[in-house]
Amino acid sequence: MGSALESNRRPDLLEGLDPEQRAAATAPRGPVCVLAGAGTGKTRTITHRIAHLVRSGHVSAGQVLAVTFTARAAGEMRTRLRQLGVEAAQARTFHAAALRQLRYFWPRVVGDRQWDLIEGNKLRLVGQAANRLGMPTEVEVLRDLASEIEWAKASLVSPDDYPAVVSRLNRDVPEAPGRLAELYRTYEQLKNNAQLLDFDDLLLHTTAALEEHKAVAEEFRDRYRCFVVDEYQDVTPAQQRLLDAWLGGRDDLTVVGDANQTIYSFGGASPRPLLDFTRRFPEATVVRLERDYRSTPQVVALANRVIGAARGRPAGSRLDLVGQRPDGPPPRFAEYDDEVAEAAAVAGRIRELRDAGVPASEIAVLYRVNAQSEAYEQALSEVGIPYLVRGGERFFSRREVRQAMAALRTAAAGEPDGDLVDLVRRVLADVGLTEQPPSGGAAKERWDALLALVELAEELAATTGGATLGRFVAELDQRAAAQHPPTVEGVTLASLHAAKGLEWDAVFLVGLAEGTMPIQHADGNDEAIEEERRLFYVGVTRAREYLSLTWALARNPDGRRNRRRSRFLYGLIPEDHPAARVARSQKQTALKARCRICGGPLIATMEIKLGRCGKCPADVDEELLARLKEWRVERARELKVPAFVVFTDATLVAIAEQRPTDDSALVSISGIGATKLDRFGAEVLAVVRDCHGK
Known part of the structure; x- marks a missing residue:
């Protein structure tokens, strides 16, 4: 023990940690919660904590299991632990850790040959299940159906419980809940008959092995005594249940997270376990990391304003970052006539940065949906700048x-x-x-x-x-x-979700227009809008020094310039910027909207869409709403697009409340413009007439 304590006093272990990082690294064993803002050095902190626990003799390296959410992050953690002289500690993703344990314990809990893991994705089996039930089998539809099955399994929702759960949550689903439950049930039967496992099964079966087999649980808990969970704000119910099975009532647990970066709710993730950690462990040590070492004060200030505008932020999520780097250039804002002009301007600015000495590998273009990458691939190719599309060939x-x-x-x-x-x-x-x-x-x-x-x-x-x-x-x-690749020279093109956990010297946030950021199908759902805001915040905090925020008024050079910049940009653009005057004018126009019932001003987006304030009673024609949703499912199927592309739930609710009888009444509903009127107007009005004609 003496030599371990002497080793702990070596200056290379805790040297360079700030007071808060040091407090987290040296906290005694037991429950520890580290609330770590973007760029505050959380990976450095938790790897030093593991090294401190090992060197002080609290735990042997082989008894540590650290889990995170991406293979890349796990690889980085292993590299840092190796540099600190801790090589035996396990650092894996939840799924990789579960797979390793399941393979080891399988002979005892099942006994026959080990089932194979589904290679690639599950679309083939989902397609077989859909075909049996006479459901659509187009690839785009199957992706939506597979994602919904993944959400259900991650959320610990069985096929029998699925319809009631999605109804209670008012979840927007790609198919009627009863039909989707049957698809889910059929998929599970096909998979089990073929003796296959999907990635969600790794968590569920490992949990069952620990919960239902005492000898297995005892052997595992004797092997691992100390647990560290990174990105704890993104834990799903299935992952939390596995973590509880690992712990088995023990409390030697360190969690690290930032509720402001919760961006995977669509997959079942929830910041609730992070926010409730001190309720579960009242004696827990809580450390807040707010010193931002990644970004300049100018980028940090903008990030704080972005997340400071969020609504309904829980107390545990309020981290106010403090920039630690020298001053840098102010963030740039720019508006363009169309997406082609926007992409060309971004490519030109990237060339300027490269000429000024910024490596291409330290530049990223981030967008909301992958389809936006095409314009930037073309623009960068035209000026001879190499690029890498994240999510392409590994x-x-x-x-x-x-x-x-x-x-x-x-x-x-x-x-x-x-x-x-x-x-x-x-x-x-x-x-x-x-x-x-x-x-x-x-x-x-x-x-x-x-x-x-x-x-x-x-x-x-x-x-x-x-x-x-x-x-x-x-x-x-x-x-x-x-899948922890080295850095390759080239500008990174990536979605905002794929950029989580990464950082660059220069970041271009592009396509910041309403309908894209926030995404169209989030409109009308306050929780979904706030998740979009957090996604935008994640994008801002990826930049170390140069940050550019751009948007376009039209998709194509000859298109109508009827787009509006993202609502998230209000309050961010400097007062003397030309775009700020237009933004203020648009905001004033929005404030003129009045409630159709009491005449009061309408402020919130959902209020404007519904045409009434939150205080006035809803007047939804439930039968009409059900008919409209049935019509939307059929139209989306014909067009081979997700349902929200036709109309969002919020727009259908507004139609069912206002019951328009002609074109002028229909286009007065926010979210229905000339394009939607031309394409769907006659059909929607026919549904309204048919329903009222009964």
């Missing part, structure tokens, strides 16, 4: 990377002597790594991938004394298994 699946790893593995088998980096360069020279990079195109992309492997070798050599080629190959294998 790094370790690329042909040149697989060839390189095979060559390195062969070379390592010969146990060569020499400097690791020199050895790697020599091996990779045989598969295409030249001294000078190619001029561009696919050859340059291949060269960049090989160079990234050399840079990984340099990183390993710098952090691990005497690193060998065999050790480097093992590191690559670990990264490939965890």
